[in-house]
Amino acid sequence: ALAGAWRRILRGRAGRISVAAATAAVAGYEYDRHCRASAVARTLRAFWTIAVISADYKLNFRSERGIEYLNSVHERAARRLLACCRDNGGLFIKFGQSIAVQSALLPPPFRRELSVLYDNAPSVPVPQIAPVIERSFPGMAIDDLFVDFSPEAVASASVAQVHTARLRSDPLQKVAVKVQKPEIQLQIGWDLFALRTCARLIELAFEIPIMWSVGEVESRLREELDFEREAHNSELARRDLADLGDSGLRRGVYIPRVFWEATGREVLTTEWVDGVSLVHPQQLARDGWSNREIMQRMVSLFAFQIFVTGNVHGDPHPGNILVRQHPDNAHAREPQLVLLDHGLYVRESRAFRRQYAEFWRSAMLNDRRAMKRIAQSWGMADAGMFSTMVSLKPPQLSSRAHRARKAAESKSAAESKSATESEGKDRGSRRSHFDRQMELKARAVAAL
Numbered sequence: 397a398l399a400g401a402w403r404r405i406l407r408g409r410a411g412r413i414s415v416a417a418a419t420a421a422v423a424g425y426e427y428d429r430h431c432r433a434s435a436v437a438r439t440l441r442a443f444w445t446i447a448v449i450s451a452d453y454k455l456n457f458r459s460e461r462g463i464e465y466l467n468s469v470h471e472r473a474a475r476r477l478l479a480c481c482r483d484n485g486g487l488f489i490k491f492g493q494s495i496a497v498q499s500a501l502l503p504p505p506f507r508r509e510l511s512v513l514y515d516n517a518p519s520v521p522v523p524q525i526a527p528v529i530e531r532s533f534p535g536m537a538i539d540d541l542f543v544d545f546s547p548e549a550v551a552s553a554s555v556a557q558v559h560t561a562r563l564r565s566d567p568l569q570k571v572a573v574k575v576q577k578p579e580i581q582l583q584i585g586w587d588l589f590a591l592r593t594c595a596r597l598i599e600l601a602f603e604i605p606i607m608w609s610v611g612e613v614e615s616r617l618r619e620e621l622d623f624e625r626e627a628h629n630s631e632l633a634r635r636d637l638a639d640l641g642d643s644g645l646r647r648g649v650y651i652p653r654v655f656w657e658a659t660g661r662e663v664l665t666t667e668w669v670d671g672v673s674l675v676h677p678q679q680l681a682r683d684g685w686s687n688r689e690i691m692q693r694m695v696s697l698f699a700f701q702i703f704v705t706g707n708v709h710g711d712p713h714p715g716n717i718l719v720r721q722h723p724d725n726a727h728a729r730e731p732q733l734v735l736l737d738h739g740l741y742v743r744e745s746r747a748f749r750r751q752y753a754e755f756w757r758s759a760m761l762n763d764r765r766a767m768k769r770i771a772q773s774w775g776m777a778d779a780g781m782f783s784t785m786v787s788l789k790p791p792q793l794s795s796r797a798h799r800a801r802k803a804a805e806s807k808s809a810a811e812s813k814s815a816t817e818s819e820g821k822d823r824g825s826r827r828s829h830f831d832r833q834m835e836l837k838a839r840a841v842a843a844l
Contacts, residue, residue, distance in 0.1 A: 441480055441483060446598065519549035525557070533663075550572075555621060556623075557574070574665075575663055652668075670720060674690075716735065717734070
């Protein structure tokens, strides 16, 4: 009976078309999964996620529903975005990390949910990364370059994973071998296409100007996948520290050495350094490190790069900074920062460094006219958005939706004047964490 039903389906034109379409879909899915590292499926997942999040905001983000409900919309969006980044992996992990650090612009749920992406990403077995090493060094295998190559990755990030080993040429030297994951080169074109398309959809749906940044993000991500460039950046940062840093900075910060004989476009070999990542603040506290001392060294390091050398580490998230006991001090506790992952650097001109210093000074003095003048000289018509990122104040958007929402909030505030004092206090206690933080930051900047 089943065979007969199947034959009847195949006799009809619609049945034959359906079977052909189903067969093509299955074949396409398998080809994409096995030959293209699921690049198409990952792109479609990203489109679907952005569409669902956009629809949720368009339909449900209404001020009259109250702060708690609006926060629930943010939380749903953040969880959906996190699930997409985790399922897609690869560069989507890096996209999520970039969103997580925008605490001055985005509601707290985005930072809270997406910050888990700083933890280790899934690693791949050594047999899968062996071809990456072999094509980077033609005619050589892992055992020709290293001894004691760890069978498991000790760390795994969005686009690469790290193994410990010892150099074949110097067996006493322990090294960190960073190997690009084999699927990244197959996925990058599709991932950047998804980034461009999603950014365009967000800009059209919410009138938020973000497309201007996409070209810069694309070029920087492609640079970050060139590990030879990362090695050169690392050596430049070491030279800057040695030649231009003061004694305190040279003692407080360390950058691991590069071993060029085992470094290529997809493989980077550096000195292994033990330390505790800033991703683990509880461990730092148990080890007795002072947050104050750590932050002093961090501020000194990045102020040195931004305002003195102009060679600035472009990805200073907590996972790229370690804290260790200074190796030359055996008598007292002395923290030393270890700066990792030099794949993304920004080169600043002398003129820009001077202007940026003036911009910060103007921000601290709340000199809006000077801030606007400097931002406009950089081609930023909306100086307010840039000053928001610097001064950590809540953004002031100018879209029609934002103006309508502000009008509704003003009307609601006027109607609430007849409420009792106790009700007013209750409303104040229910303000979002974001609102409270922004008010505190605004007061801090005003006090300066």
